[in-house]
Amino acid sequence: MLTDPTAAVIVIGNEILSGKVDDQNARYLIGELRGLGVSLRRIEVVPDVVDDIAQTVRKLSGAVDHVFTSGGVGPTHDDVTLQAVAAAFDMPTARNAELEALMRGRWGAALHARDLRMADVPAGARLEYGPGGPGSTWPVVVVRNVWVLPGVPGIFRRKFEAVRELFRAAPIYGRALFSRVDEAEIAGALDETVAAFPAVDVGSYPQSDPGPHRVKVTFDSRDRTALDGALAFLAKRLGDAVAKIE
């Protein structure tokens, strides 16, 4: 198990950038990855352009532990993800016999020659079924640390759920403190907290609703003791300015 795993999500599709479809998959993964203890470092939404996707995949594959792509894996002209992932790693694409057999078994005579494009994957790809093993689910195509998932949200979730336990890591804990006073008044105390607790990620977010909570200060860490220590440290520094602690 990686001790501090990181991830990135690449959402592929002109339909998201042009506003025809609202992204659901990156938003879903944000919550899932947090729950798994994986730090999400970057989300990129890119068009259906092979070079763009390939460059993004290459860059992020080298920068984080796990990369997830969403979209672009169907049988039509705008489905270029597998080709782009192959290009990212200077691999050819090749018909995957295991995928082809699965597709023929599932669709039989209803299978179009065109559908088999979906079995043309990067030559270095492997198929991952998750803890349930073959037969439990449709496999995910994986190239190095890049997990290729489809754009249709229901299928995206089903495929991710099959493999999700492969990514589980030590939990990331989170707590929050609400301040009655504005950010500028607590900024000095925040600086001291950040300096004293390097293992804790401290965030400061002004609240737009009028009310007693002017700022929400968040604390995130894998180290529960450091987390509680940072919260107590700031609470003591702020005194009466603390409206609420969660």
Next chain:
Amino acid sequence: MLTDPTAAVIVIGNEILSGKVDDQNARYLIGELRGLGVSLRRIEVVPDVVDDIAQTVRKLSGAVDHVFTSGGVGPTHDDVTLQAVAAAFDMPTARNAELEALMRGRWGAALHARDLRMADVPAGARLEYGPGGPGSTWPVVVVRNVWVLPGVPGIFRRKFEAVRELFRAAPIYGRALFSRVDEAEIAGALDETVAAFPAVDVGSYPQSDPGPHRVKVTFDSRDRTALDGALAFLAKRLGDAVAKIE
């Protein structure tokens, strides 16, 4: 007026990547930019890390006509966007006298020394007020083609609305055709349509709801004649398989 302007959005903030806050600003800009006739080419969500932000700003500033950043402009330790934009262009930051005067005029004695950090902008920045001019609104800090906007959604929208007409371009038209049959069956006709109408962006999206509409085919173009031509071309090729045209 640019004839085919392009844009990118950079959402800055650990709070989005860790799922504490749901992004609203990129989603808002997707719709606004489409309405303005600006092609959105990329969205990147990045953490509050100066180097990450700076590299992303530099890359996207060179790749598209307009870059919009969201977030990281308050007075606390995690507000590093202005510093990162300066680093992207190898500029120092400097106290902007016009911004400082505006802040002193607005907040007077309630202004904290710390708040003035928000007036420390890249040395090459300019202030843009939009068509209303100074006095009509709070200005947007702009460095080259990078428009720096705040993360709080209400303020983000108010500031964008003040300058939005500066970005207006020729409209992008959109239409759609729904197919009764699956993607693999129409993929050949789609290829022919794409080849015959290079000025039209054609998208193909399987519909997950069971029903008569198996695939939504979208057509986007600035050229209305080409758009209608592409739609008519595909409709003729598909014949009875067309369930609906919009």
